[in-house]
Amino acid sequence: MANIKDVAERAGVSVATVSRVLNGRSPVAETRERVLAAVQELGYRPNNVARALRTARTGALGLIISDLTNPFFTELADAVEDEARSLGYSLVIGNAGERPAQQDDYIRTLLDRRIDGLLVSSAGTGSTMLREVVASGTPLVLLDRVVPGIDAPCVRADGRAALTELAGRLAALGRRRPAIIVAPAGTPTGEERLALFRAALAAHGLALPDERVGSTPDLQHTGGRRVMSAFLDLAEPPDAVLATDNLMALGAMDELRARGLRVPDDVALVVYDDVPWFTHTDPPLTAIAQPTRELGRAAVHTLLARIEGRPAESVLLPAHLVPRRSCGEPPAP
Amino acid sequence: MANIKDVAERAGVSVATVSRVLNGRSPVAETRERVLAAVQELGYRPNNVARALRTARTGALGLIISDLTNPFFTELADAVEDEARSLGYSLVIGNAGERPAQQDDYIRTLLDRRIDGLLVSSAGTGSTMLREVVASGTPLVLLDRVVPGIDAPCVRADGRAALTELAGRLAALGRRRPAIIVAPAGTPTGEERLALFRAALAAHGLALPDERVGSTPDLQHTGGRRVMSAFLDLAEPPDAVLATDNLMALGAMDELRARGLRVPDDVALVVYDDVPWFTHTDPPLTAIAQPTRELGRAAVHTLLARIEGRPAESVLLPAHLVPRRSCGEPPAP
DNA sequence: CCTCCCTAAGAAATCGATTACACCTCGATC
DNA sequence: GATCGAGGTGTAATCGATTTCTTAGGGAGG
Numbered sequence: 001m002a003n004i005k006d007v008a009e010r011a012g013v014s015v016a017t018v019s020r021v022l023n024g025r026s027p028v029a030e031t032r033e034r035v036l037a038a039v040q041e042l043g044y045r046p047n048n049v050a051r052a053l054r055t056a057r058t059g060a061l062g063l064i065i066s067d068l069t070n071p072f073f074t075e076l077a078d079a080v081e082d083e084a085r086s087l088g089y090s091l092v093i094g095n096a097g098e099r100p101a102q103q104d105d106y107i108r109t110l111l112d113r114r115i116d117g118l119l120v121s122s123a124g125t126g127s128t129m130l131r132e133v134v135a136s137g138t139p140l141v142l143l144d145r146v147v148p149g150i151d152a153p154c155v156r157a158d159g160r161a162a163l164t165e166l167a168g169r170l171a172a173l174g175r176r177r178p179a180i181i182v183a184p185a186g187t188p189t190g191e192e193r194l195a196l197f198r199a200a201l202a203a204h205g206l207a208l209p210d211e212r213v214g215s216t217p218d219l220q221h222t223g224g225r226r227v228m229s230a231f232l233d234l235a236e237p238p239d240a241v242l243a244t245d246n247l248m249a250l251g252a253m254d255e256l257r258a259r260g261l262r263v264p265d266d267v268a269l270v271v272y273d274d275v276p277w278f279t280h281t282d283p284p285l286t287a288i289a290q291p292t293r294e295l296g297r298a299a300v301h302t303l304l305a306r307i308e309g310r311p312a313e314s315v316l317l318p319a320h321l322v323p324r325r326s327c328g329e330p331p332a333p
Numbered sequence: 334m335a336n337i338k339d340v341a342e343r344a345g346v347s348v349a350t351v352s353r354v355l356n357g358r359s360p361v362a363e364t365r366e367r368v369l370a371a372v373q374e375l376g377y378r379p380n381n382v383a384r385a386l387r388t389a390r391t392g393a394l395g396l397i398i399s400d401l402t403n404p405f406f407t408e409l410a411d412a413v414e415d416e417a418r419s420l421g422y423s424l425v426i427g428n429a430g431e432r433p434a435q436q437d438d439y440i441r442t443l444l445d446r447r448i449d450g451l452l453v454s455s456a457g458t459g460s461t462m463l464r465e466v467v468a469s470g471t472p473l474v475l476l477d478r479v480v481p482g483i484d485a486p487c488v489r490a491d492g493r494a495a496l497t498e499l500a501g502r503l504a505a506l507g508r509r510r511p512a513i514i515v516a517p518a519g520t521p522t523g524e525e526r527l528a529l530f531r532a533a534l535a536a537h538g539l540a541l542p543d544e545r546v547g548s549t550p551d552l553q554h555t556g557g558r559r560v561m562s563a564f565l566d567l568a569e570p571p572d573a574v575l576a577t578d579n580l581m582a583l584g585a586m587d588e589l590r591a592r593g594l595r596v597p598d599d600v601a602l603v604v605y606d607d608v609p610w611f612t613h614t615d616p617p618l619t620a621i622a623q624p625t626r627e628l629g630r631a632a633v634h635t636l637l638a639r640i641e642g643r644p645a646e647s648v649l650l651p652a653h654l655v656p657r658r659s660c661g662e663p664p665a666p
Numbered sequence: 667c668c669t670c671c672c673t674a675a676g677a678a679a680t681c682g683a684t685t686a687c688a689c690c691t692c693g694a695t696c
Numbered sequence: 697g698a699t700c701g702a703g704g705t706g707t708a709a710t711c712g713a714t715t716t717c718t719t720a721g722g723g724a725g726g
Contacts, residue, residue, distance in 0.1 A: 054715080071404070081426070092393075093414075114380060253613060385711095387684045387685085
């Protein structure tokens with residue numbers, strides 16, 4: 001592949017001049033024409049590796065996504081990618097697969113590649129590499145999930161308003177025994193959603209006792225199913241269940257169907273994260289929709305602020321409730 | 334961040350020696366210890382940009398995925414990423430979003446970054462950059478979708494056996510009026526699936542007339558719904574429909590539900606690509622499952638063969654039919 | 667007509683690694 | 697005891713760009 005020297009020779013100028021033409025600095029029209037012609041004829045494209053070495057800027061951002069097969073994170077990644085590209089950055093995606101060790105592995109290779117900045121939706125809270133990222137001075141922004149002890153801005157959604165609205169609706173619909181399926185204790189996201197839901201319910205005089213708080217170590221569909229099964233074996237089974245992740249909701253729904261229970265007649269079901277196919281399930285699922293694309297955009301902007309040395313604050317965007325039939329709404333028109 | 338020179342100074346050796354220690358070439362035990370100690374103390378990590386410039390190997394592969402929000406491609410990307418990582422490569426993902434222009438844009442930046450090889454599941458067939466990739470000598474492997482006129486190995490699934498089995502089942506179940514929803518004419522994937530399905534049906538004496546071949550320019554859910562609607566308006570509506578993409582199947586299912594038709598009693602529904610949540614729909618959807626993870630793995634291996642100068646052939650892996658209730662199977666135990 | 671300044675463009679240093687080549691040392695061989 | 701070989705290490709070239717420093721040349725002002 002042609003390099004800058006070839007272009008310089010062909011145009012009869014020095015490499016410095018070629019570089020200046022290509023970077024739009026001060027060359028006179030005639031020289032400029034010759035250089036551009038040579039570039040055209042040789043099909044020259046600057047070598048980004050060499051440029052990155054010299055300028056200490058790679059023009060690439062890293063994104064660690066906790067689980068690429070989870071549609072919520074897929075959409076998030078898609079949004080981040082869109083925004084990064086439109087701002088002239090390319091994106092190196094690493095999929096942690098909810099495994100902290102794999103996440104650390106990825107962060108290491110991204111640092112070695114000298115990406116300009118890093119977005120992390122962290123799998124777990126025990127990542128040792130995250131501290132090293134901070135120590136290395138690489139701009140870091142957390143996405144969707146806070147990590148205790150890591151001093152970096154975090155871009156995520158605030159479920160308070162949506163959960164408040166949800167509690168009101170459940171109360172109005174006469175549901176008396178709400179339940180929640182969360183990630184295991186100790187994960188900030190799960191703790192927070194639990195606390196907010198409990199507070200919102202309390203405002204309507206509804207209790208959320210520990211027996212109706214189910215947690216599952218795997219954030220997967222089997223975990224959701226197991227928890228739902230335990231709920232239904234209670235002396236007083238819940239009449240409304242909030243699943244704090246879309247995969248766990250699937251499992252919960254399967255268990256309900258297997259037992260011949262009807263949604264929402266027997267149990268109302270509400271899901272955290274709105275995924276495109278929730279409108280296609282039977283019944284369509286009421287969801288708490290996070291502003292996914294906005295989160296992705298905001299994360300990129302926050303990261304760019306850090307990269308450019310501007311002040312960067314955490315961002316909290318409101319999630320909102322999308323009522324569908326699974327919690328007793330009338331069918332859509 | 335510390336560089337190789339800092340390490341050399343601290344260890345009291347030359348940079349060449351440091352490099353040799355780190356690359357496992359021939360240094361004696363005692364020197365080795367000193368170097369490793371210095372690396373440790375300084376927290377040195379080699380700069381991959383500099384290394385890439387010198388060695389002309391970046392250790393990164395590019396993957397252009399036609400639509401990141403389509404679960405089939407997500408799983409494919411996940412499999413590719415897994416395999417690439419386990420072989421010591423990292424992956425730069427570009428999402429074409431089914432837009433050829435965006436795809437070309439991405440291919441360009443990947444070439445500029447001097448990735449070692451490129452995997453492309455192409456959006457459309459009119460990509461001009463794909464020819465340039467071939468011309469540039471960058472190893473290229475096509476994934477899932479062939480592109481006419483591009484001389485590169487292609488890794489994809491062969492639906493013949495699955496479609497043959499499907500035709501047999503439909504015939505055995507007494508379905509007489511099959512239909513198919515495909516991508517617009519001119520796309521090799523769609524053409525092939527249509528031809529194979531038609532041939533398989535013919536072997537059982539079933540015809541697939543043009544009026545029961547619906548195509549839609551957008552590969553999305555609305556397109557699938559529109560086609561299904563047209564089918565149902567026919568004088569003799571189909572009693573079995575094959576949707577050649579999971580999003581189009583969603584739309585088709587919505588239309589059936591909106592008209593109060595039952596699956597599979599009124600119309601059997603079969604979907605190309607098996608997506609995790611097809612088991613959670615009502616009824617569970619019969620699907621033609623492509624060996625997604627194997628495709629991803631094979632694609633990486635084929636690409637590595639090309640990179641290392643070994644001969645690389647196209648790969649065809651068999652898809653298989655996963656019978657579920659939507660085409661009249663008995664409920665799962 | 668000379669000087670000063672500004673612009674355009676070339677020469678060379680630089681980024682941080684790898685690696686070809688030269689050199690040195692030490693032990694073995696004749 | 698001189699020579700040869702091999703293994704370890706240092707010096708310097710190299711990858712392909714950007715950027716600083718330098719120089720040449722041309723126009724304006726005195």
